[in-house]
Amino acid sequence: MHNLEELGKQPHYIYICSDAVGETAEAVAKAAMRQFTFEQIKLKRFSYLKTEEEVIQIVDEAVVNGGFIAFTLVQPELRETMKEEALRKGVRAVDVLGPMLQAFIDTFNDSPKRTPGLLHTLDEDYFRRIEAVEFAVKYDDGKDTRGLLLAQVVLVGVSRTSKTPLSIYLAHKGIRVANLPLLPEVKLPSELQSGRKQLIVGLTMKPEQLASIRTERLKAMGLPFSAQYASTERIQAELQYADTIMKSLRCPVIDVTEKAIEETAGTITQWLQEL
Secondary structure, eight states, X not given: OOOHHHHHHSOEEEEEEESSOOHHHHHHHHHHHTTOXXXXXXXXXXXXXXXXXXXXXXXXXXXHHOOEEEEEOOSHHHHHHHHHHHHHXXXXXXXXXXXXXHHHHXXXXXXXXXXXXXXGOOSHHHHHHHHHHHHHHHTGGGSOTTHHHHOSEEEEESTTSSHHHHHHHHHTTTOOEEEEEOOTTSOOOGXXXXXXXXXXXXXXXXXXXXXXXXXXXXXXXXXXXXXGGGOHHHHHHHHHHHHHHHHHHTOOEEEOTTOOHHHHHHHHHHHHHXX
């Protein structure tokens, strides 16, 4: 008999199954995982499934280890095998793509192409996203201010307000993003005030949260916690300077203190569409 403490330490398995890459099902599973506090969740991804035998083996493994299955199978025979085997062996299997396909069939009276991996077809949209990621890396952290004129979105804010990860996240949506750190000692580049029509967004954060993040950064770098970078006085001065700059730019400002990157990105994407 396992006590509750032992059960809490046992890994929880989620099996990701797809006849393509499996990124869609994995992304949905990870989004759900964020709502729970399990310490040990293991994702096992099985990509490019081709045979019913492969599906059966995965269901059998899920029976042994527990957990559930999330799948995106567009081939009808594989999808039906997954449903039947999971039901017969008492394993929960979540059809991530099936209900959406059925909604298209029922509403628009059409049939799916049944081609795995269409999401990752090397089309114009794919190359646009790749280009946007390369752009975000090249013009990250104000390394080259020419990017401020070429970007669709410019993120400004003090250090550690999630400018870089947000830039990369938006880039995966195909949006060209440059970001610029705001420092009292560094003159604002002229490119930022060019008057060109683009979306400039200010990012800010509550001082105590920013201090905590910077302290952890210093710790990771092996530097003393007492460094000016994480001091209350320095942070207050930077935030005040940044606030002045953002007001002069008349740009919208997002407080990212309690926001997930996905939420902030959603807001920015909506603003961009409204331009």
